[in-house]
Every structure is written in structure tokens, then in C-alpha cells.
Amino acid sequence: MEEIKQKHSETGQGASRSSNQMQPSNFIRDIIDADLAAGKNNGRVHTRFPPEPNGYLHIGHAKSICLNFGIARDYRGLCNLRFDDTNPSKEDVEYVQAIMEDVRWLGFDWEERLFYASDYFERLYQCAIELIKKGKAFVCDLSPEELRRYRGTLTEPGTNSPYRNRSVEENLELFARMRAGEFPDGSRTLRAKIDMASPNLNMRDPVMYRILNVAHHRTGTAWCIYPTYDFAHCISDALEGITHSICTLEFEDHRPLYDWFLDQLDLGCHPRQIEFARLNLTYTLMSKRKLLELVEKKYVFGWDDPRMPTIAGMRRRGYTPESIRAFCDRIGVAKRESTVDMALLEHCVRENLNKHAPRVMAVLRPLTVVIDNYPEGATEYLSAINNPEDPAAGTRLVPFSKTLYIEQDDFMENPPKEFFRLAPGREVRLRYAYFIRCVDVEKDPVTGMPTVLHCTYDPDTRGGDAPDGRKVKATLHWVSAAHSLDAEVRLYDHLFTVPDPGAYDGDLKDIINPHSLEILKGCKVEPSLEGAAPGDRFQFERLGYFCVDTTDSGPNRLVFNRTVSLRDEWAKILKTKKW
Ligand code: ATP
Ligand code: MG
Numbered sequence: 001m002e003e004i005k006q007k008h009s010e011t012g013q014g015a016s017r018s019s020n021q022m023q024p025s026n027f028i029r030d031i032i033d034a035d036l037a038a039g040k041n042n043g044r045v046h047t048r049f050p051p052e053p054n055g056y057l058h059i060g061h062a063k064s065i066c067l068n069f070g071i072a073r074d075y076r077g078l079c080n081l082r083f084d085d086t087n088p089s090k091e092d093v094e095y096v097q098a099i100m101e102d103v104r105w106l107g108f109d110w111e112e113r114l115f116y117a118s119d120y121f122e123r124l125y126q127c128a129i130e131l132i133k134k135g136k137a138f139v140c141d142l143s144p145e146e147l148r149r150y151r152g153t154l155t156e157p158g159t160n161s162p163y164r165n166r167s168v169e170e171n172l173e174l175f176a177r178m179r180a181g182e183f184p185d186g187s188r189t190l191r192a193k194i195d196m197a198s199p200n201l202n203m204r205d206p207v208m209y210r211i212l213n214v215a216h217h218r219t220g221t222a223w224c225i226y227p228t229y230d231f232a233h234c235i236s237d238a239l240e241g242i243t244h245s246i247c248t249l250e251f252e253d254h255r256p257l258y259d260w261f262l263d264q265l266d267l268g269c270h271p272r273q274i275e276f277a278r279l280n281l282t283y284t285l286m287s288k289r290k291l292l293e294l295v296e297k298k299y300v301f302g303w304d305d306p307r308m309p310t311i312a313g314m315r316r317r318g319y320t321p322e323s324i325r326a327f328c329d330r331i332g333v334a335k336r337e338s339t340v341d342m343a344l345l346e347h348c349v350r351e352n353l354n355k356h357a358p359r360v361m362a363v364l365r366p367l368t369v370v371i372d373n374y375p376e377g378a379t380e381y382l383s384a385i386n387n388p389e390d391p392a393a394g395t396r397l398v399p400f401s402k403t404l405y406i407e408q409d410d411f412m413e414n415p416p417k418e419f420f421r422l423a424p425g426r427e428v429r430l431r432y433a434y435f436i437r438c439v440d441v442e443k444d445p446v447t448g449m450p451t452v453l454h455c456t457y458d459p460d461t462r463g464g465d466a467p468d469g470r471k472v473k474a475t476l477h478w479v480s481a482a483h484s485l486d487a488e489v490r491l492y493d494h495l496f497t498v499p500d501p502g503a504y505d506g507d508l509k510d511i512i513n514p515h516s517l518e519i520l521k522g523c524k525v526e527p528s529l530e531g532a533a534p535g536d537r538f539q540f541e542r543l544g545y546f547c548v549d550t551t552d553s554g555p556n557r558l559v560f561n562r563t564v565s566l567r568d569e570w571a572k573i574l575k576t577k578k579w
Pocket of ligand 1 (some may be wrong): 049050051053054059060061063064084245246248277278279280286287289400
């Protein structure tokens with residue numbers, strides 16, 4: 001619902017001034033169109049996606065990736081991948097590798113433009129020296145605690161540091177000694193000299209460099225001072241010739257500082273920072289810090305646990321890159337925060353899989369059916385349609401025999417009125433096969449649960465209707481017992497019990513959905529799934545879309561993840577709202 005309101009009110013519709021666009025317009029594209037019309041940047045459009053390698057990418061990052069790379073594609077511009085690796089204590093090469101894999105998998109290509117903020121450490125250092133020489137930066141000896149106190153509050157101005165008026169020479173010397181490793185962590189910083197009375201806290205002599213005696217995953221121990229995000233980001237953008245630096249709303253208040261650094265330095269390029277609202281999704285956490293906590297406390301099985309909102313988790317779960325891109329297009333881009341319903345993402349996944357996933361039959365909770373009047377030891381092969389949405393997908397042959405499995409919950413001994421599936425004395429259709437009628441039920445003497453259903457089949461109903469015109473009210477999926485393969489199936493539900501887990505500040509354990517993972521071990525699948533490769537996706541008829549697990553499935557073990565069920569909550573929402 002939110003996405004639609006948002007689209008109409010803020011992103012606008014209709015033709016745009018740019019002739020090379022493939023997407024509906026949004027306010028960012030409007031800004032770019034205006035810049036192009038005004039002849040800015042010599043007609044160039046150059047964006048970047050700047051992840052910090054301190055965790056895996058999540059679906060929110062996918063929005064940013066689709067936005068930045070999508071704009072570059074549609075304006076025949078360029079988009080860089082740049083690792084914003086200025087905080088070595090939290091970063092790791094594992095994340096660098098994972099991020100590259102995820103961006104590629106989503107279908108985007110940075111070509112030869114892979115950059116790291118750490119590539120610019122020397123340039124950044126020289127920029128800092130230039131600011132010192134211009135009297136625009138100073139070395140400050142205040143401790144982190146004192147820095148906080150001097151900063152003031154939203155209602156009270158800050159206080160000038162007692163070190164603010166050091167001479168240029170003294171600042172140059174101290175900064176060189178900071179770099180040389182003469183001082184302990186936290187003992188000094190380099191700060192911009194702006195305005196301690198500014199109503200914008202970011203402008204109150206912000207820190208540009210801090211001392212951090214930590215090895216960096218790329219530069220090793222070459223540096224013991226590291227630039228802050230605010231200082232490094234704008235300069236990295238300028239050095240790469242970025243024209244439009246697109247970021248999320250929390251950086252809006254940092255924009256004056258972004259512009260201030262670039263104005264002081266005159267690097268020959270002044271990118272335009274544009275902020276948009278980050279993606280929030282119901283039932284989903286989007287903070288890397290909290291996702292890391294889930295992994296470290298082992299509340300999930302890793303960053304690529306299929307319940308995680310990470311790209312790696314969604315890939316393993318069976319989501320396609322096309323469906324994630326379609327989702328990002330549909331939610332659009334706005335200036336106002338909103339929360340998108342998870343059902344919309346799942347709707348996009350279904351829409352894509354419906355077109356492409358082959359249909360097969362699988363029984364998750366098997367109940368044995370014996371066809372009493374079917375010849376012992378006989379097998380026949382029945383023609384089944386691979387994908388009704390795609391005639392080119394053709395048909396396959398499915399074996400039928402005397403002993404079959406159906407789903408336990410497709411049978412009830414004492415059915416209520418609204419239950420139309422199999423019951424004693426009742427007739428149903430087996431998909432692609434025959435009408436069968438239940439004539440007897442064997443039960444477990446202890447539990448009373450049905451163990452074997454005895455049925456008869458009508459040979460005249462093979463693959464179709466009864467010649468005498470009699471009807472059945474249900475069609476069931478099934479597999480032939482002797483021909484079926486064993487499989488493990490993992491069913492997933494929301495990871496959290498509350499729709500807004502981001503707002504919860506207790507231990508995440510308390511809001512984890514205990515039913516978010518259900519493992520079914522004794523499943524039976526049709527023999528055509530022999531040799532299914534990790535990552536292959538299928539529709540199990542009547543049950544949902546499933547994907548062969550890339551980690552635990554192997555030549556002698558079939559493991560499936562349920563990607564999504566067939567029930568489309570989003571379609572229901574749309575219907576009730578009459579859109
Ligand atoms: P976190 O706050 O969880 O650490 P982050 O925003 O700091 O995430 P980055 O690696 O810095 O993570 O993000 C890279 C880019 O992705 C940034 O431009 C950021 O604005 C964007 N991004 C991050 N989260 C979202 C989101 N939920 N929706 C849209 N864009 C996002
Ligand atoms: Mg960030």
C-alpha cells in the first residue's frame with residue numbers, strides 16, 4: 001500500500017526530460033535531468049555504490065545498488081563500486097568478497113571501476129595538510145569524553161577547543177607526529193575549524209582524523225591515523241569524478257560539511273549529494289550491527305541463513321536477482337521514510353518464479369496410499385506439464401504405480417463440511433493420473449493416526465475426466481512410492497515475531513520466531529528431481545516455490561528451501577483495496 005501512495009505522491013509518473021530513461025521518473029532523476037539540461041558536468045552522469053565492508057549486504061543495500069547502477073545504465077553513465085573502508089576495526093576481507101559477489105549476482109557490473117577509500121589514504125592526508133596550511137584544520141588534544149562535552153547540544157552552542165588557535169607550524173608538526181605513531185589511541189584528533197556555534201552539530205569543528213593503532217585489511221600497519229567518513233567520503237567522490245552522490249536521509253545534515261570540505265579544497269569536481277529514504281521492510285532488521293549480532297550469537301546459522309534479509313540469504317533461499325530488481329523498481333525512491341510490506345517482496349519473487357520455475361510433485365508429509373485394484377508390480381508413465389506459463393517448457397513423464405504417497409493433510413477421516421479432499425468413501429483426482437476412491441483406512445493402534453489408505457482407481461479416468469461425467473471436488477498431488485526420492489525440506493517463516501524488530505531494543509532472542517525454521521526430513525519427491533543442481537528452483541505443485549540448497553544439498557542428499565508459499569498476501573491486499 002505504502003509503495004503505491006509513495007509512488008503517486010513523491011516520485012511522480014509520466015515522461016521525463018531525458019530521452020534515455022527506461023524507468024518511471026523520481027525526484028533524483030528529476031534533479032539529474034535538470035543538471036543535464038543546465039549543462040552541468042559536461043553531460044556526464046557518474047554515480048557510486050559505497051558500502052562499508054563491515055557486514056554482508058542486505059535488501060536495503062539492494063535498493064541503493066539498483067538506484068545507483070540503474071541511473072548509470074539509463075543515462076549511459078558510469079557507476080563505481082567503492083569500499084568505504086575507513087574503519088579498520090570493524091572491517092574484513094570476507095565482507096569485501098561477499099559484497100562483490102552480491103553486486104554481481106544482482107546483475108550489475110562496475111567494470112574496471114573498483115575502488116577503496118583506502119586507495120586514497122595518502123591523497124586524503126595531503127588534503128588534510130592543505131586544510132591545516134589554510135588555517136582550516138587543527139590538532140586537538142581533547143579526549144573523546146572532553147570532545148563530547150565541548151560539542152554542546154542541539155539547544156546549546158559548543159565551546160571552542162583550547163587547542164583551536166595553534167599555529168599552522170605546530171599543527172603541521174603534530175599531525176606529522178600523529179601519522180608517525182608517536183601518540184596513543186584517542187589522545188589527539190585532527191579537526192576542521194568551522195563554527196562551534198553552528199546550529200548543525202556536524203559543523204562544530206568535526207573530527208577529520210583519529211589515532212587508531214589497528215592494522216587495516218588492505219594497508220596493513222602503514223597507517224595509525226584514519227580519516228573519518230565525513231572527510232573521506234566527499235573527497236573520494238570528487239577524486240572519482242562522481243557527479244551525483246546518492247545516499248540515505250541520515251546524511252542530509254552532513255551535506256553542509258560535505259560541501260564545506262569540497263569548497264575549501266577545490267579538487268576540480270564538486271559532486272552533488274542527494275538523499276533518499278532508506279528501505280524499511282516489515283518483520284525485517286536492516287541494521288548491519290544487529291544482523292552481525294544475530295550471526296555472532298548464533299541466533300541464525302550465518303549471514304546466508306535463508307531467513308536473513310541479506311542478499312546472500314535471499315539467494316540461498318531461492319529469490320532471483322530479477323525479482324529483487326523488480327521489487328526495487330516497484331517501491332520507487334522517495335524523500336519520506338516509509339515501511340514496505342514484506343508481502344510485496346514475496347509477491348515479486350512469486351511473480352518471477354511463476355514464469356520460470358518448472359512444476360514438479362513432492363510430498364512433504366507422506367501418507368501411504370495403496371491402490372487395491374491396480375496390478376502388482378506395474379508401472380505406467382503419465383504425461384505432466386512442466387510449466388503452464390511457458391508452453392516451451394514441454395512435458396515430462398511421471399511414474400504411477402500401486403503404492404503412492406499423498407500429503408497427510410489431504411486426508412481426513414471425519415471431514416468437516418468445507419473439507420473437499422480425500423475421506424473414507426470419497427473420490428478425488430490424482431493430478432495427471434486417475435480418480436481414486438478411499439475404501440479403507442489402516443490406523444496406528446496406539447495413536448489412531450491413519451498409516452495406510454486403501455483406494456480403488458477408475459482406469460477410465462486416466463489423465464482426464466470420468467466418461468460418465470461424474471465430478472470430483474479436489475485434485476491432489478502425489479508421488480509413486482517406489483520411484484520417489486528422499487528429500488529434506490526446510491520451511492521458513494518471518495524471523496521475528498514483531499512487524500518492527502528494528503524498534504525493539506532488548507535481546508533479539510526474545511523476538512525471534514521459534515517457528516521461523518521447520519525442518520521436514522522424510523519428504524518424497526518425484527524422480528525427475530534426480531540430479532537437481534544446487535540453486536535450481538521449482539514449484540512443488542500446491543505447496544510453493546522451492547530451491548535446492550547450495551550448502552547442504554549434494555549428490556546423495558537432496559535438501560530444499562521453501563522460497564515462498566503459493567499464497568499471495570499482496571494480491572489479497574490489492575484486491576481488498578480495489579486497486
Ligand atoms: P548500517 O547503518 O546498517 O551499518 P550503512 O548504511 O552504514 O548500514 P553502508 O555499507 O554504509 O551501510 O551502506 C552502503 C550504501 O547503502 C549507503 O549509500 C547507504 O546509504 C545505502 N543503504 C544502507 N542501508 C540502506 C537501506 N535500508 N535502504 C537504502 N539504502 C541503504
Ligand atoms: Mg554507512
